[in-house]
Amino acid sequence: KGTTREQRALKYLKEHARQGDPDSVLETFDEFCRTQEWAMNAAEEKGDILDEIVRELQPTTCLELGTYCGYSAVRIARNLSPSARLITIEVNPDYAAVAREVVKLAGLQDKIEVINLDSADVIRELKNTYDVTKLDLVFLDHWKYLYIRDIKLIEEEKLLKKGSVVFADNVIIPGAPGYLEYIRGSKNYKSTFYSVHFEYMDDMKDGVEKSVYIGDE
Ligand SMILES: O=C(NCCNC(=O)c1cc(-c2ccc(F)cc2)cc(O)c1O)c1cc(O)ncn1
Numbered sequence: 007k008g009t010t011r012e013q014r015a016l017k018y019l020k021e022h023a024r025q026g027d028p029d030s031v032l033e034t035f036d037e038f039c040r041t042q043e044w045a046m047n048a049a050e051e052k053g054d055i056l057d058e059i060v061r062e063l064q065p066t067t068c069l070e071l072g073t074y075c076g077y078s079a080v081r082i083a084r085n086l087s088p089s090a091r092l093i094t095i096e097v098n099p100d101y102a103a104v105a106r107e108v109v110k111l112a113g114l115q116d117k118i119e120v121i122n123l124d125s126a127d128v129i130r131e132l133k134n135t136y137d138v139t140k141l142d143l144v145f146l147d148h149w150k151y152l153y154i155r156d157i158k159l160i161e162e163e164k165l166l167k168k169g170s171v172v173f174a175d176n177v178i179i180p181g182a183p184g185y186l187e188y189i190r191g192s193k194n195y196k197s198t199f200y201s202v203h204f205e206y207m208d209d210m211k212d213g214v215e216k217s218v219y220i221g222d223e
């Protein structure tokens with residue numbers, strides 16, 4: 007078939023989800039992944055924990071690494087306060103293009119900015135180019151071996167403040183080499199592990215890690 011899985015998912019969303027309704031977009035995407043084709047969304051149990059973090063933290067500035075089709079970007083942004091925003095970075099141009107459409111379908115284009123660049127290059131520019139002072143929430147969901155590189159870069163750029171939350175997907179499957187040791191071994195974070203099912207697979211276990219920054223500003 008000439009189409010990619012991501013394009014087929016977008017087509018399904020456009021045909022079955024209610025325009026401007028984030029909840030409908032997410033429900034429809036979950037339905038697609040359970041009935042048509044699996045996709046690597048931070049869904050179900052992972053999404054519920056993400057919802058809980060956003061509702062409790064009420065973050066003003068959020069950063070997501072690894073947009074994919076925009077499922078978690080919509081999941082985060084639907085719970086943000088009016089002036090809050092989410093910057094989400096996706097290195098893959100095909101994924102980024104689909105994500106922009108999904109964000110538009112959800113009616114959240116004023117809250118979400120999808121950037122199709124390498125995460126490290128953007129992190130270095132967040133203060134100067136993207137007008138960011140501090141990050142209240144960071145969601146790590148991109149290439150797993152990059153989690154440790156990028157969290158160190160975020161610390162170097164002094165983008166975290168006391169209470170900032172770093173939430174990492176896939177710390178069991180595929181796993182994030184070096185990340186768990188680093189973040190659990192650091193005196194600057196208080197980390198909690200959540201055992202969750204792998205997205206859309208009731209017989210597979212994954213894990214997510216929530217780390218609260220307690221280091222110096
Ligand atoms: O950004 C890029 N991947 C998304 C990172 N996310 C993941 O890799 C990811 C993978 C899995 C996963 C786990 C087990 C399995 F059998 C299949 C997939 C689950 C997840 O929840 C993820 O988040 C990317 C850009 C590119 O150009 N080429 C290549 N990959």
Ligand SMILES: [Mg+2]
Nearest residue numbers: 046147175176
């Ligand atoms: Mg993931």
